[in-house]
Structure formats: structure tokens, C-alpha cells
Amino acid sequence: MSASPHTLTPVGRSLRLLVLGIGAAVMLFPYVWMIATSFKPQAEVFSSGLSLIPEHSSILANYGKALGRIPMGRVLLNGVVVCLAIVVFQIAFALPAAYALAKLRFRGRDLMFGLVILGLLIPIHAVSIPMFAAFRALGLINTLAGLVVPFTLSVFAVFLFRQFIKAMPDDLIHAGRMDGLSEGAIVRRIVLPNAWPAATAFAIFSVVTHWNDLYWPSIVISKTELATPPLGVLFFRAAEAGDDYGALMAATVIVTAPLVVFFLFAQKAFIEGITMTGLKG
Known part of the structure; x- marks a missing residue:
């Protein structure tokens, strides 16, 4: 078993902090270098030195080009709209499916869950050509709907929510049925409020994935x-x-800053959601 933080010696705590600090520095260095490069004029970018601080600042020129030569505001708005639409549809479709797989008893339930697991193994690259042909036939090329529709069903969301809902007490579900709630009402009024940690964790996964998606x-x-x-x-x-x-x-x-800010504000809920879904099966 791993040692508790309270049982570590001062030397052990110092070594742990040192290792974590080195790991954090390694992970943050590319982002810091990117920011430093955005401050430099072209001549300094290709200089032989490795200084992070520019000798001659070119902040206004570089960021002026980035903001002025393409509609950067529209690009960021497109990212927000697409990511928000995708995550809303994913949660709306995945939560009832996960509830059925976790709490309802019906023939073929285990087979359906097996298909969900199988779906995790199929990347979008494997089906992109037939999807493109179908979207061209439907007139969805060069539309925001064409960016949203392929991802409205998420097998990962079904898997994540199923793991969370399965650990919920059955007494909550039975109490809702005794009060006359339908299965749909149980999902809306009982399962969804209790599944917010898992939904938050998944929303961060989804937003990060689709904000960064280029393929x-x-x-x-x-x-x-x-x-x-x-x-x-x-x-x-x-x-x-x-x-x-x-x-x-x-x-x-400019395009990565909103994602970093979003994660910093949501990291507590993200860690809570991952912990609660990961420890309960």
C-alpha cells in the first residue's frame, strides 16, 4: 500500500514535491515556450539562443496579425458552439442508455454493454470515409451540424455513466417508482442530479477532445x-x-487560452468526478 502523506518523513515529502515539480515543469515547458515565442520578432525566433525573454518585444505585431488576418472571434465562437452542442447531446443520449444498462433488467443487457465496450475500440478514422460520403449526400459539408452530428452518441459517456449509476443505491430508484415516477422521470429527477460529478468529468473530457480536434x-x-x-x-x-x-x-x-482557463476553473469537479467513477464498479 502507498504511504499516507502524514506518515512520510520530511525528506520523503521533499522528494515527492521535487519529483512532482520536475514533472510539472516538463509538462508546462512547451506551453511556456509557445507563449515566449509569441512575444518575439521573427529574427529572434530562429536565433541560436534559448532565452525565454525576448530582447525586442513584438507582442503587438504578432497578436495583431493573429487577431486581424482571420476572424479569430468567429473561430472561437464556433469552437464554443460546437463543443457545447456536442456535450449536451452526448449527455442527453448517454445518461438514459447508461441507466438502462445499470439498473434495468432485460434480455441482452450484457450483450449490449459488450457492444458499448467494443465501440470504444473503433476510432473515427475507421469510419470517416463513409461518414463523409453520407454527409455530402445530406448536404452537411461546410456546416456546423456536420461537426456536431458524428459525436452526439458517445460510447465512452455510456460506459462512464453506467459505472457511476451502477454504484447508486437501488433504494433511490425504488423510492422513485413507489412515488409513481416513470423511468424517464427517474432519470431526470433522481439520476441526473446525483450524476453531476460524472457528467462534469465527462464534459471536460469532451470539451478538451473536440476543442482540439483537427481531423x-x-x-x-x-x-x-x-x-x-x-x-x-x-x-x-x-x-x-x-x-x-x-x-x-x-x-x-489565443485558441488554447480558453481551454486552459476552463480546465483551471473546473479541475476540482473534474477530479471529484473521476474519483467517484473510478472507484465504483
Whole structure:
């Protein structure tokens, strides 16, 4: 068993903090270097030195290019709309399915859960070509709906919620039935309020995944005004930035900053949700 924090010696605590500090520095260094590069003029980006602090600041020029040469506000808004729509649909569809798999008894339940597990093994890359053909036939290419629809059903959400709901006391469900609630009402009024930790944890997973997704948007979107944040950076580099890495890093900082702020505000709920879903099976 791992030692409790209260049983560690001062030397042990210092070593643990040292290891965690080194790990944090390694993880944060690329982001710090990206921010530092966004402050530098082009000549300093390719200099032989490794200084984080620029000798001549080019903040206004770099961020002015990033904000002025593509509709950055529209790109960020597209990311918010797409991620929010996806996570709302995912939770709305996955929660009832997870409740049925966790608390209802019916023939084929274990087989259906096995199919959910199997679905976790199928990446979107394997089905992207037939999906693109279907979306082109339906007229969903170059639309925000084309970015949302493929991800409205999440087998990972079903799996995560099922693990959480299975650990809920059956007495809560039975009490709702005795009060005359339908199964749908039980999901809305009993399961959903108690499943917020799992829903919050999944929402962070979903937002991070789809905010950073470049593969599917690059397939269905070719218009700058419909681009999501990563695709907007790609369009910016192709059309304006070229080898101007200071401006390119400025654009990257702009599109990653909302995600960092979002995670910092939600990290407590994220850790709580992961802990509660991970310890109960």
C-alpha cells in the first residue's frame, strides 16, 4: 500500500514535491515556450539562443496579425458552439442508455454493454470515409451540424455513466417508482442530479477532445468562417503566417487560452468526478 502523506518523513515529502515539480515543469515547458515565442520578432525566433525573454518585444505585431488576418472571434465562437452542442447531446443520449444498462433488467443487457465496450475500440478514422460520403449526400459539408452530428452518441459517456449509476443505491430508484415516477422521470429527477460529478468529468473530457480536434473538421470544413480553433490556426498559417512563427504562436496561444482557463476553473469537479467513477464498479 502507498504511504499516507502524514506518515512520510520530511525528506520523503521533499522528494515527492521535487519529483512532482520536475514533472510539472516538463509538462508546462512547451506551453511556456509557445507563449515566449509569441512575444518575439521573427529574427529572434530562429536565433541560436534559448532565452525565454525576448530582447525586442513584438507582442503587438504578432497578436495583431493573429487577431486581424482571420476572424479569430468567429473561430472561437464556433469552437464554443460546437463543443457545447456536442456535450449536451452526448449527455442527453448517454445518461438514459447508461441507466438502462445499470439498473434495468432485460434480455441482452450484457450483450449490449459488450457492444458499448467494443465501440470504444473503433476510432473515427475507421469510419470517416463513409461518414463523409453520407454527409455530402445530406448536404452537411461546410456546416456546423456536420461537426456536431458524428459525436452526439458517445460510447465512452455510456460506459462512464453506467459505472457511476451502477454504484447508486437501488433504494433511490425504488423510492422513485413507489412515488409513481416513470423511468424517464427517474432519470431526470433522481439520476441526473446525483450524476453531476460524472457528467462534469465527462464534459471536460469532451470539451478538451473536440476543442482540439483537427481531423474531422479538416474533412468537412473548408471555409474560414466555419473553422474550429485548431482549423483556424491551420488556415492562418496557410494563408497569412507562413514561416512567421511568432504570429503563428500568438494565434495558438489565443485558441488554447480558453481551454486552459476552463480546465483551471473546473479541475476540482473534474477530479471529484473521476474519483467517484473510478472507484465504483
